[in-house]
Amino acid sequence: DGLVKKVEEVSLKEDNRDDDDETVDLATLSLMRKLTRNRILESKSNEVEVTRANPNSPLHSVKSFEELNLPEGLLKGIYEMGFSAPSKIQETVLPILLSNPPTNIIAQSQSGTGKTAAFLLSSLARVDDSLNYPQVLILSPTYELALQTGQVAEFMAKHKKTIKFKYVVRGVELHRDSQIQEHVILGTPGKVMDAALRYRCFDIRKIRVLVLDEADVMIDTQGHRNQSIRIKNALSSNCQIMFFSATYEGAVMEFAEQIVKDPVIIRLKKEEETLANLFGTLTIGQVFIFCQTKKAAAWLTDKLRKDGHSVGIITGDLTVEERTEVINRFRDGVERVLIATNLMARGIDVDQVTVVINYDLPIDITTKDIDFETYLHRIGRTGRFGKSGLAINMVDSQRTLEMIKKLEQHYGREISMLDANDLDRLE
């Protein structure tokens, strides 16, 4: 494909770097993922690991939504959303969350695996719509994420209109005498804490289900951890707690322990992505190109566009809406090449990518050295669903070459050298 050649041509990088590395917060990346995703991320080889504090708690998995005795309207809602069967994590999480007496859970799986749908379904199923007060409290890290989750919830409940929703987020005025009567509250920790504890807009002791969504993003924000703990401390002791996170780092689990008593812990283990499927027969589908800085990304985009390629670019300068549009255009095939900065790259999940070009290798900001995890995450995008993929790393200095050697050592795989001038081999 002409692109590879072009990229090789510009691989003699001009000295156009400076330190305009961008910063982007986890919540924004998470929102982008949600806005651009249109289907479940599943892999047959994923394994679910369950750890129970209480050996008496139920443990069985389901293969269909019918087995769960869900309210009719909710079942209709999820079918309308296009769900035919539970995802891998839902198979295990749903029966545990829906069983009685209620069980607390900590669930961790990659984003896109069906966590949001799981907690919405289980918490909505617990609403008694004959009682006009809040029973479900869903905490999200940001205003945007709360609204996004609410949209999914309202869609899911569209055939059960008796369930009412209230957003307790920035911009909503709270007073001592504004009583909330809706069944489900969606909000951010600070605002919900004000509504519950400061203005007493609802009786927090009547909450039956507390959901902590995106806990890993939550702890990233100053204050959210303490606010969540204060909310939890005000709940009645039989309130069910559902704690969800995309990652399983020490800090997240520490936070989980402070919030969730006697939990069943469920983890969907990530598929081992290896370099093994990188080389092989290759049908060029779409291409990601990663650059370290905005400036490099803009420069490369310009260069490729001038050469007549239709190229999309995504950097932190764009609004979330603009980024979403760029990703959707790319997914729809309007552009076959997407250039992203290293940080933005983490917000993108596109399945049909077969070639990943690391114009710059991913660098860990603290160690200033190769970032193994991001590297694997990136190249793991290629070759999904049995297709083969290709990753190309541009080498422009002794330092980059050393990082490639580290990659080879770390993964015990050889990365073969391609000569930029050997066009036959490149193609």
Ligand code: ADP
């Ligand atoms: P997470 O919260 O883990 O990021 P979501 O619940 O948002 O994942 O699900 C990811 C995508 O998959 C969404 O587009 C959602 O509508 C869809 N999805 C979730 N569960 C199912 C299912 N059982 N069948 C089909 N699609 C599903």
